[in-house]
Amino acid sequence: MIFHTFSKWITTTVFTAAILVLTGCASSFPDVEADFEADYSSPRYPAQLYLIPAADEAIARRIQFVQQAQSFIDMTYFSWNKDTSGLMLFAEIKAAADRGVKVRITLDDLLIFNEKWMAELAHHQNIDIRIFNPFNSRGMGWMGRAMDFQIHQQQLDNRLHEKYFNVDGHTMVLGGRNIGDDYFGYSTEANFFDFDVVFKGEVIAAFENNFNMLWGTKHLVPIEMLIEVKQAGEYTVFDATYEQHVTERPDVFNAINVKVNNLTVINYTPALVMPVFDSLAKMQDGKPYFRRRVENIMSEPVNNAKKVLISTPYLIPTNGKYAMLETLTANNADVTVLTNSSASNDSGFIPAYFEEHRPVLLDMGINLYEYKDGAIHDDHFYHADTYFHNKTFVFDDLYSYIGSSNFDPRSDFINIEFGMLIQSPEFAQILETYLLSHKDDLYWHVTKQADGSIRWKSGDEEYDASPGYSGWHKFPDWLIRKLNIEYEL
Numbered sequence: 164m165i166f167h168t169f170s171k172w173i174t175t176t177v178f179t180a181a182i183l184v185l186t187g188c189a190s191s192f193p194d195v196e197a198d199f200e201a202d203y204s205s206p207r208y209p210a211q212l213y214l215i216p217a218a219d220e221a222i223a224r225r226i227q228f229v230q231q232a233q234s235f236i237d238m239t240y241f242s243w244n245k246d247t248s249g250l251m252l253f254a255e256i257k258a259a260a261d262r263g264v265k266v267r268i269t270l271d272d273l274l275i276f277n278e279k280w281m282a283e284l285a286h287h288q289n290i291d292i293r294i295f296n297p298f299n300s301r302g303m304g305w306m307g308r309a310m311d312f313q314i315h316q317q318q319l320d321n322r323l324h325e326k327y328f329n330v331d332g333h334t335m336v337l338g339g340r341n342i343g344d345d346y347f348g349y350s351t352e353a354n355f356f357d358f359d360v361v362f363k364g365e366v367i368a369a370f371e372n373n374f375n376m377l378w379g380t381k382h383l384v385p386i387e388m389l390i391e392v393k394q395a396g397e398y399t400v401f402d403a404t405y406e407q408h409v410t411e412r413p414d415v416f417n418a419i420n421v422k423v424n425n426l427t428v429i430n431y432t433p434a435l436v437m438p439v440f441d442s443l444a445k446m447q448d449g450k451p452y453f454r455r456r457v458e459n460i461m462s463e464p465v466n467n468a469k470k471v472l473i474s475t476p477y478l479i480p481t482n483g484k485y486a487m488l489e490t491l492t493a494n495n496a497d498v499t500v501l502t503n504s505s506a507s508n509d510s511g512f513i514p515a516y517f518e519e520h521r522p523v524l525l526d527m528g529i530n531l532y533e534y535k536d537g538a539i540h541d542d543h544f545y546h547a548d549t550y551f552h553n554k555t556f557v558f559d560d561l562y563s564y565i566g567s568s569n570f571d572p573r574s575d576f577i578n579i580e581f582g583m584l585i586q587s588p589e590f591a592q593i594l595e596t597y598l599l600s601h602k603d604d605l606y607w608h609v610t611k612q613a614d615g616s617i618r619w620k621s622g623d624e625e626y627d628a629s630p631g632y633s634g635w636h637k638f639p640d641w642l643i644r645k646l647n648i649e650y651e652l
Contacts, residue, residue, distance in 0.1 A: 192482045192650055193449045193576065200455040205439055205584070210364035211431035212585065214593050217542035218348035221340055221359050222248045223422040228330045229255040230423075235265040237374050239327040241567075242274045243281070244343030246350075247415045250405045252342060253284060257398075260289035269374070269383060271323040272297040276304065280401040282390035293383035295323035295579075301389060320651075321446045323377075324567045324578040326359075327370060335362045335370060337565050337583060339554050346552075348543030349415045353509070356540060356605070357552040358597060360565045361429065362436070362583070369438045373581060380443065418544055434587030439566075441580045451575040453568055453582070458487070460584060464558045465490060472557040474501040474598060476550070477513050477571040479652050480520060485527070487570075492527045500524065501598060502551065504533035504607060504619075506631030509550040514632065515640035516649055525611040532606035533619070536631050539604065553598060560591045572650050 215221045229236060229252070236259060243249050260266050266287075272294045275281070285292040298319060300307030312319050328336035338359030340346040348354050377383065392400070409416050437460065442452040458465070471491055478500065491498050505514035524531055534551035543549075554570070557563045566582020568574040585591075607619040607630060619626040 192572070195450055195455070199450065200452060201459050203456040203459060205437040205456075205460060206369075207435045207437050207586075208364055208366035208369075210362055210366050210434055210436045212434050212436075212587070212590050213361040213429045213431050214590070214597060215336075215338075215359045215361065216597065218346070218354070218357070218540065219418070219422050219542050219544065220426070222252065222347040222349075222419060223426055224359075224361065225252055225328060225336065226255050226419070226423050227426055228328070228334050228336070229259050232259045232264045232330045234331045235267070235329075236331075237267050237327070237329045237371070239269045239323065239325045239374065239377075240341050241271045241322065241324050241326065242341040242343065243270055244341075244345070245278065245280060245404065246344040247408045247412045248344050248347050248349055248419065249342050250280075250401075250408050251416065251419060253281075253401070254405055256290070257284060257287065257401075260287050264289060266290045267374075267378065268292045269295060269323065269377065270386075271295045273308075273322055275386075277302045277390055278386075279390060279392055280404045282386050283392050283398045283401050285386045286392065286395040292386040293378070294386050294389060295377075296321055296382055297384050297389055320577055322578050324574065325581050326567050327374065327581075329367060329371060329374070332367055332371060333363060335367045336360070337362065337370075337567075339552050339567065344415070348540065349418075349545065351545045351547055353548040353550060354540070354543050354545065355509075355550050355552040356534065356538065358555075360583075361431075363431065364436075366436050366438055366583070370581075373438075373440050377443070377579075382443065382446075415544065432587060432590045432593065434585050434590050436586070437584040439582050439584060443579065445576070445579065449576050453580045454570060454575045457564070457568075457582065457584065461558070461562065464562050466494065468494065468496040468558050470559050471496050471498045472501070472595060472598070473498065474551075474553045474555045475569050475571065476503050476508070476552050476554065477510065477569050477573075477652060478502040478520070478524070479513060479516055479571045479649055480523075481572055481575060485520075485524065488524070488527060488529060492529065497530070498528070499530040499532065501532050501553065501606065502534065504536060504631070505629045505636075507534045507536035507538070507548075507550055509552075510652070511639075512643050512648065512652055514636070515643035516652065518629065518632075518640060519644070521609070521617065522611065525609065525617065531609040532602065533609055534606055535604075535621070538606075555594060555598075557591050557595055560595070561588050562586055563591050563594050571652060573652055576650065 284290050298311050300311040336359050339357045340359050344350040345354050439456050445452050508514050538549045539546055555564050563585045568580040574580050603622055607621050610618050619630050
């Protein structure tokens, strides 16, 4: 949930905190054996990669790929907004389905309520939309969800966090973006700094298998079984909603169409890639399948690393420890971490804990950069609040990662994730340039002084307290820490 003013932030935070007290959602970290998932392996595939370098291109490429689809489109997303870009993409999907393309979409249910506009489309003979781990509450908003969660927490805690886009088995998009104006730079309130990667090659088949495996499980429910529509085969709500957005936001509608019409030919980078998938067994035992699989595959690069770049929006430790960072710094690796500042974080809960953990990171010798809440990106149509959402790492300018996991407790123990390990010095350089080329404009460099004080510096600006994060946050932060919910973050 995104908070744009202090009054909205504190109201929502205190309200949600009260709900969490009632639901009792604090949980403990499970015991995990040292050799957990040590035998997991992943084949290496040659592949072609393209890092989409701009937010507006990210939606334009998706529309282009849908327009080019001949056989099928498969997608998985955590969220799909009812806004201009979300509706435009669905309009293109319907047009593809009208010409015979088979469309399958899986969506997590956390942000889906009584979305009749979406449920109508699922009655199209060529469109199948299924919802992951659905809530029982549909029409009562967040209050209904909170009550539902209180009763069924163990069942409903696990969410589907994958982001996957596959057209005809020959073009695939992975990354951190969900579908909505805020991921493509078109929100007037807040936009994310994020990225996606286009893949070509045989590795796509591995992700198809993962999609098909989930598609056939009991965890997915057809949306038409959850949301009723007046008349199957008619799209009156969708058409009216789409027309309303086109009418009210012609500037965004036209800008997206112009971007689609002016896309250039993609210049791909060759690489060796290794897909890594989570296990649905996590929903029963709460163990960190995906994280341990990645760590075990990357054990040699981790133990021998000299230079490491890590990027995550939510820098929360596991059971009070940053084990991976401790290993790297103990081996004298030069470690740079990019994350949100407390002011730029889209979560109302993460900063409450991060404010306590920041000194620990600096004492470890981490080269820490925090994203500015007012960072300006040329690829954003509107310059509003900005939030850091990039999730990746680069080891020794050779190995990198693309995927859905933030490598935080929620990604490790609760959500279903996947990702791709990449071996390519050329792609590693492209990725580092994307994240760091405007470092002075985008980040605060955070350091600890000899007297123990912490400084935030960017160019001529310098602060001795977290920029944009005033003392008014102290009470809600204290309240949130009392909940002891780091396991859920």
